[in-house]
Amino acid sequence: MENVIKYVKAINGILFGGYVRDKMADISQFHDVDCRINKEQLTQLINILLVDNIVIENIVGENYKRMEVISYTVTPKANTNQSFKFDVLCCTETKWFQYPCDFDVNMLAESNDAMYIRPHFLSSICTLPDKISHILSRCKSKKFALVALPRDNFTDISVLLFRSKNLVQRGWTMDDFYFSNASWIFSKWSILREEPRSIRLRHNDVSIEAIKSQTTCSLCLEPFSNDDIVFNTCCNHNFHWECHTENSTGICHWFYLKKCFSCPVCKQEAVKHVYIYNNLPRIAV
Numbered sequence: 001m002e003n004v005i006k007y008v009k010a011i012n013g014i015l016f017g018g019y020v021r022d023k024m025a026d027i028s029q030f031h032d033v034d035c036r037i038n039k040e041q042l043t044q045l046i047n048i049l050l051v052d053n054i055v056i057e058n059i060v061g062e063n064y065k066r067m068e069v070i071s072y073t074v075t076p077k078a079n080t081n082q083s084f085k086f087d088v089l090c091c092t093e094t095k096w097f098q099y100p101c102d103f104d105v106n107m108l109a110e111s112n113d114a115m116y117i118r119p120h121f122l123s124s125i126c127t128l129p130d131k132i133s134h135i136l137s138r139c140k141s142k143k144f145a146l147v148a149l150p151r152d153n154f155t156d157i158s159v160l161l162f163r164s165k166n167l168v169q170r171g172w173t174m175d176d177f178y179f180s181n182a183s184w185i186f187s188k189w190s191i192l193r194e195e196p197r198s199i200r201l202r203h204n205d206v207s208i209e210a211i212k213s214q215t216t217c218s219l220c221l222e223p224f225s226n227d228d229i230v231f232n233t234c235c236n237h238n239f240h241w242e243c244h245t246e247n248s249t250g251i252c253h254w255f256y257l258k259k260c261f262s263c264p265v266c267k268q269e270a271v272k273h274v275y276i277y278n279n280l281p282r283i284a285v
Contacts, residue, residue: 001030001033001074004049011037012041013035014109015033015109016036016106016109016118017106018106021103024105025142031085032087033085033086034087035088036096038090039091042088053075055086068089068091069088072085073086074086101118101148102147102148104135104138104146104147104178106144107135108136141173142171143172144173145179147178158255161184164186165241168186173199175198175199176200176201180202183272184232184234184272185231185232186230187230188228188230189230192232217239217243217248218265219240221248228240234271235268235270
């Protein structure tokens with residue numbers, strides 16, 4: 001994988017997304033690499049990779065961000081047990097800047113000469129003077145938050161919900177740093193019960209008590225255990241994402257049944273749509 005990263009940088013490609021995020025969080029196990037290169041460089045890159053690797057193009061469906069992604073599985077010939085996914089966003093840098101970014105920690109990108117933040121971040125939301133240090137500190141503490149949600153697209157938002165839940169399962173902590181009660185939250189129940197202010201950062205005492213008092217899933221009626229991943233809606237109701245009882249299969253299946261994101265308890269928006277972006281300068285390192 002290290003050689004692939006060197007090749008990408010050698011042809012002026014840009015690394016971004018989960019790989020950069022996890023590297024800055026000191027996570028040693030990398031399973032995929034995301035990069036951006038110009039279209040005319042793709043053949044050159046693949047030919048270089050084929051010298052020491054087996055490269056197989058994957059069949060991919062429509063990307064939920066509508067990005068021009070070509071996906072490969074790369075397996076080193078010297079060690080066939082170290083396969084990894086290699087996703088190439090094949091477009092100009094200008095067009096790449098126009099694509100949405102969903103989590104703050106995924107805005108980090110790096111090239112041969114700089115690390116910078118992708119330009120999808122509204123300055124009025126985060127007025128900190130050194131935004132890159134802010135994002136890096138959140139990576140180090142393994143915290144992440146929403147900075148965007150796809151507008152009015154059920155499938156796109158569903159994918160983002162699953163991605164958020166998977167990050168929390170991997171040990172990341174989701175909070176509402178930017179949007180407060182407009183953010184939905186996934187959390188281990190132990191954190192949501194004992195430290196709700198660490199993830200619901202600007203909630204008042206009434207809403208905090210409401211969160212802590214809901215100790216059972218409102219669908220299956222089973223009590224939450226400490227390691228359960230709990231979905232806390234924008235309207236502050238707690239659910240299992242997936243229940244495992246005869247009474248319910250979880251709020252994710254409720255959403256799919258209804259084909260909308262209404263709360264089973266109060267019928268308000270369980271998931272709100274927010275979308276922000278703005279240009280940010282590169283910060284050289």
